[in-house]
Amino acid sequence: xxxxxxxxxxxxxxxxxxxxxxxxxxxxxxxxxxxxxxxxxxxxxxxxxxxxxxxxxxxxxxxxxxxxxxxxxxxxxxxxxxxxxxxxxxxxxxxxxxxxxxxxxxxxxxxxxxxxxxxxxxxxxxxxxxxxxxxxxxxxxxxxxxxxxxxxxxxxxxxxxxxxxxxxxxxxxxxxxxxxxxxxxxxxxxxxxxxxxxxxxxxxxxxxxxxxxxxxxxxxxxxxxxxxxxxxxxxxxxxxxxxxxxxxxxxxxxxxxxxxxxxxxxxxxxxxxxxxxxxxxxxxxxxxxxxxxxxxxxxxxxxxxxxxxxxxxxxxxxxxxxxxxxxxxxxxxxxxxxxxxxxxxxxxxxxxxxxxxxxxxxxxxxxxxxxxxxxxxxxxxxxxxxxxxxxxxxxxxxxxx
Numbered sequence: 001x002x003x004x005x006x007x008x009x010x011x012x013x014x015x016x017x018x019x020x021x022x023x024x025x026x027x028x029x030x031x032x033x034x035x036x037x038x039x040x041x042x043x044x045x046x047x048x049x050x051x052x053x054x055x056x057x058x059x060x061x062x063x064x065x066x067x068x069x070x071x072x073x074x075x076x077x078x079x080x081x082x083x084x085x086x087x088x089x090x091x092x093x094x095x096x097x098x099x100x101x102x103x104x105x106x107x108x109x110x111x112x113x114x115x116x117x118x119x120x121x122x123x124x125x126x127x128x129x130x131x132x133x134x135x136x137x138x139x140x141x142x143x144x145x146x147x148x149x150x151x152x153x154x155x156x157x158x159x160x161x162x163x164x165x166x167x168x169x170x171x172x173x174x175x176x177x178x179x180x181x182x183x184x185x186x187x188x189x190x191x192x193x194x195x196x197x198x199x200x201x202x203x204x205x206x207x208x209x210x211x212x213x214x215x216x217x218x219x220x221x222x223x224x225x226x227x228x229x230x231x232x233x234x235x236x237x238x239x240x241x242x243x244x245x246x247x248x249x250x251x252x253x254x255x256x257x258x259x260x261x262x263x264x265x266x267x268x269x270x271x272x273x274x275x276x277x278x279x280x281x282x283x284x285x286x287x288x289x290x291x292x293x294x295x296x297x298x299x300x301x302x303x304x305x306x307x308x309x310x311x312x313x314x315x316x317x318x319x320x321x322x323x324x325x326x327x328x329x330x331x332x333x334x335x336x337x338x339x340x341x342x343x344x345x346x347x348x349x350x351x352x353x354x355x356x357x358x359x360x361x362x363x364x365x366x367x368x369x370x371x372x373x374x375x376x377x378x379x380x381x382x383x384x385x386x387x388x389x390x391x392x393x394x395x396x397x398x399x400x401x
Contacts, residue, residue, distance in 0.1 A: 008121045008181045009133065012114075015177040016137045019077065019110065020144040021170035023152035024084070024163040026249045029231035030242075031160055035091055039232070043354025045096055046228050050350065052104025053343030059105075060113045061333040069117040073110045073178045080106030081171035087164045104343075112335025115318070121181065135261065135315055142257030142311060146250045153246025208321060208334070213380045214276060215317040216341035221373050222283055222310035224349040225290070225366070226252055230303065233362050238296055248300060255304045256311025263312035275316055280377060282309035284370055291366035 024031070032042045063072050083102030089095050115134065122130045148170075155162040230249070234240045240248055263275055286305035289298050321334070349369070356365055 004182065005121060005125075011177045011180045012118060012121060012133075013137055013140060015073070015174050015181075016114065016141050017144045018170045018177060019114075019174040020141040021148045021167065022145060023148045023155060023166035023170070024087070025145075025227070026149035026152050026246050027156040027160075027163055027231075029227065030156070030235060030245075031087075031163075032096070033232065033235070034160070037093070039357050040354045041093065043228055043350045043357070045093075045100055047347040047350040047354075048097055048100040049104045050343040050345075050347030052101050053108050053111075054340045054347065056105050056108040057336040057340030057343065058333065059336075060109045060111075061336050063109075064116075069113050069120065070178050070181050072113050073117065074175050076106045076109030076113070077171050077175040077178065078106070079109065081168050081175075082106075084164050084168045084171065088161050108336070108339060108343075111339045115335055117181070131319065134318060138315055139257050139261050142253050142260055146253035146257065149250040149253060150246040153242055153244075153249075157242045210380070211317045211320055212334075212338050212341055214377075215313055215338050216345050217373070217376055217380070218276075218279055218283065218313045219310055219342050220345035220349055221369060222252075222286070222306040224346050224353065225287070225369065226303075226306060226310075228350045229353060229357070229362060229365065230290075230306075233290065234299070237294055237362065238299055240296075248303060251300060251304045252307035252310070255307035259308045259311035260315050263316045275312070279309045279312050279316070282306075283373065287366050287370040287373070291363045291370065294363075 029042060029046075032045060037045070060072050060076075079102055083099045083104075083106060086095055086099035086102065118130060118133060118137075122133065152163045152166070155166060226249070234245060234248060263279075266275060282305045286302040286309065289302035289305070293299070317338070353365055353369070356368065360368060
């Protein structure tokens with residue numbers, strides 16, 4: 001490994017750590033709620049973020065024709081910071097809409113693009129090195145998110161705007177870190193030759209479609225509940241103190257961190273069916289617990305299970321997608337399409353949940369989400385099985401990145 005590559009990896013890790021210091025995210029629902037915004041409008045605001053991801057999902061792929069991935073990511077961080085700044089302005093619904101749109105665009109430009117950038121950084125290394133760095137840096141992202149949630153809830157207790165100022169500062173450091181990544185001339189030439197020589201559009205196989213749908217749905221349900229409904233349940237029903245609010249929610253991230261590290265290792269030992277089934281079952285159990293009990297301990301267990309199921313989805317999906325023959329644009333397009341699907345389901349669940357919340361209440365809504373989640377997964381599993389038209393061996397799902 002060259003000195004330049006080591007330096008680039010250092011800044012890459014630094015970028016991923018600071019880019020996930022979302023001090024505001026754990027308390028964003030409360031920020032809206034405590035400023036007298038009703039539940040339906042809160043869910044609409046949260047859904048706007050997901051819709052923005054869906055609309056802008058291909059922008060990063062298109063931009064790779066003109067600028068390198070690190071500049072796309074840098075632009076994304078600046079856009080996110082601008083969106084966060086709008087949260088600090090005088091509180092109006094349409095100002096918050098702008099804030100959510102800019103935040104969504106910023107995240108969309110960075111999501112998946114950083115994974116493609118890592119490919120360039122490790123261009124001359126074997127795939128196992130990429131897999132290791134992807135997994136470990138993803139775990140650091142979870143730790144960063146965890147600490148930000150705890151610190152954010154404490155800052156929020158003192159002043160609601162402190163969380164946004166903190167997130168903006170983290171965005172700026174991420175911006176500087178990503179711009180510090182460089183490439184030498186030979187690497188640039190090799191990358192350019194790869195792009196020129198392999199710039200045809202690749203159709204998604206049924207395998208890729210399965211993992212895209214698994215990724216989108218298995219992330220959308222836990223995260224929609226975590227961001228859009230769980231804060232209400234903990235704050236209004238369980239009445240968790242703000243000092244502990246971030247700690248309880250951060251269990252989601254802590255178990256996600258553990259899951260991200262564990263499932264990548266288990267992916268080489270157990271079949272894809274067992275691992276996908278495990279993440280699915282944990283989500284189902286968590287939603288059932290939230291739907292049948294107001295007990296604090298059971299609620300904490302549910303938060304932990306949601307985090308564990310959600311945390312393993314991304315590394316498990318990336319470990320089973322074959323991107324070796326794709327150039328930078330194709331990889332970014334694939335990752336972006338995954339985020340687009342996730343954005344759709346996340347927005348749909350938030351809006352649907354917002355409409356049904358006043359009719360069903362929180363707990364019946366969780367039972368409804370449980371049944372809906374099971375039906376969707378069965379539908380896509382059957383659709384995938386039909387599209388292959390023959391049984392697929394487990395080894396076919398252990399493709400290396």
